[in-house]
Amino acid sequence: MADEPLVLGIETSCDETGVGIVRGTTLLADAVASSVDEHARFGGVVPEVASRAHLEAMVPTVDRALKEAGVSAKDLDGIAVTAGPGLAGALLVGVSAAKAYAYALGKPLYGVNHLASHICVDQLEHGALPEPTMALLVSGGHSSLLLSTDITSDVRPMGSTIDDAAGEAFDKIARVLNLGFPGGPVIDRYAREGDPEAIAFPRGLTGPRDPLYDFSFSGLKTAVARWIEAKRAAGEEVPVRDVAASFQEAVVDVLTRKAVRACKDQGVDHLMIGGGVAANSRLRVLAQERCEAAGIRLRVPRPKLCTDNGAMVAALGAEMVTRGRPASSWDLSADSSLPVTDPHVPAPTHDHVHEVSGENLYS
Amino acid sequence: MLLLALDTATPAITVAVHDGTDVIASSSQVDARRHGELLLPAVDRVFAEAGLKLDAVTGIVVGIGPGPYTGLRVGLMTADTFGLALGVPVHGLCTLDGLAYASDIDGPFVVATDARRKEVYWARYADSRTRLTGPAVDRPADIAEQVAGLPAVGAGALLYPDTFPNAHEPQHVSAAALAALAAEKLAAGEELPAPRPLYLRRPDAQVPKNYKVVTPK
């Protein structure tokens, strides 16, 4: 529909420079430049390397997104940007670009939350988010269970990891197995040929007295590393496929068990899964099985929309416009620890900056 | 000609509009930790004061450092994006050249800014328009011989009086000076550097050693 808001979104919270364009809940462009190869030899994302890459990639990526969408920048109804959480220096590059772009084009600026964006992106795949929606966000940076009744104003944390993020555990086990970085895709691949029940690795925080919705992957990571080291010390060959499959099973078992439990407890009949780990094939299968058994509708976007991208930011920005949420001010800051409960960063009520820069500058 | 100049490579957040002859409006603030928040409001203020709109500019000039990276990128990203949105050229200028130009010194001198970690970004000049060496990043003690007897400007010089006994103002770069220097060079048909950052240091990153063994010994 032509009267739906046309929004460009910029994402730079980690190592992907993402620029997406959406019209309402329709995806028009999803351009991503990744610096992941530059981080591989370090075995993890190096913040300064990521920030430098964002600066280089931004303008070409914005250009590419506009061409892909076939729209003109002057027709945009707003510019959205990840204001946090994420790597401070990396976020700042995106926020600087978004502000300058919005200001130069005379468009409103929407600083939005990275986690809420991960949830909202599913609107581009499966239409309007059911209200309420339970969301399981799992990546190298986050592992959270969130409940939202309105993605522009109400996101409640149900639980989160108390130590490592799920994706981090994948990276670390891949490193112990000498499989390289990032670990998610390669573990997934090996696991397909392995036996998930070969080794009984521990399920963190699943005891009767443990917090219901929180996660812990540190103990699992240690247990897997110990198991591998014992094999090596005994001079035996490490069954990489079985280790990968059994480790992966331990992670996705806990994730899906707790997510389904949260849905049941809260009377929520929709579960969405997002974040880079949502691309894991076993997670998708097991979540589907368990949701079906529990009468819950599962929504998982295609893998490219699960990893960090600009389309998810544009999706949430468009929702902000649709619901008439206030724009951000020109002094919007990048907030590396923006709380999940703030889906966006609206301008303070007395916003002199916007009063100055509204009509008189762009009339 | 209407130039917008900005520089965030040092603790100064500085913005100016220049019409090819004079600075029409400018703003300078010093706050090492808030480049990202302060720059856009400063641009907005400067244009309001000039009675102009951003889309009137014919070119952007941005300080390319050297400078601590996080702040440096705010100015560069802003300049790049303005250039993209407005379809005007974006020029770079060495931040130290702006300081040199503002110093108005005739003979040889040194410009030094604070590079943190007990180092300075520095360059030697024959006069306020002519850079001889640098920019480089060094510990003040290591360059003492090379700068001995020379007057010096910039916060880096003022910070290390042992190395720079003849240090004086200006302490911070101003976009007004940067704009004036750019206008002069452009009028003379000179090519300005590309708006690419002068980091002068490799990113801090350690390649992890072999993964940590977790089995207790």
Ligand SMILES: [Zn+2]
């Ligand atoms: Zn993410």
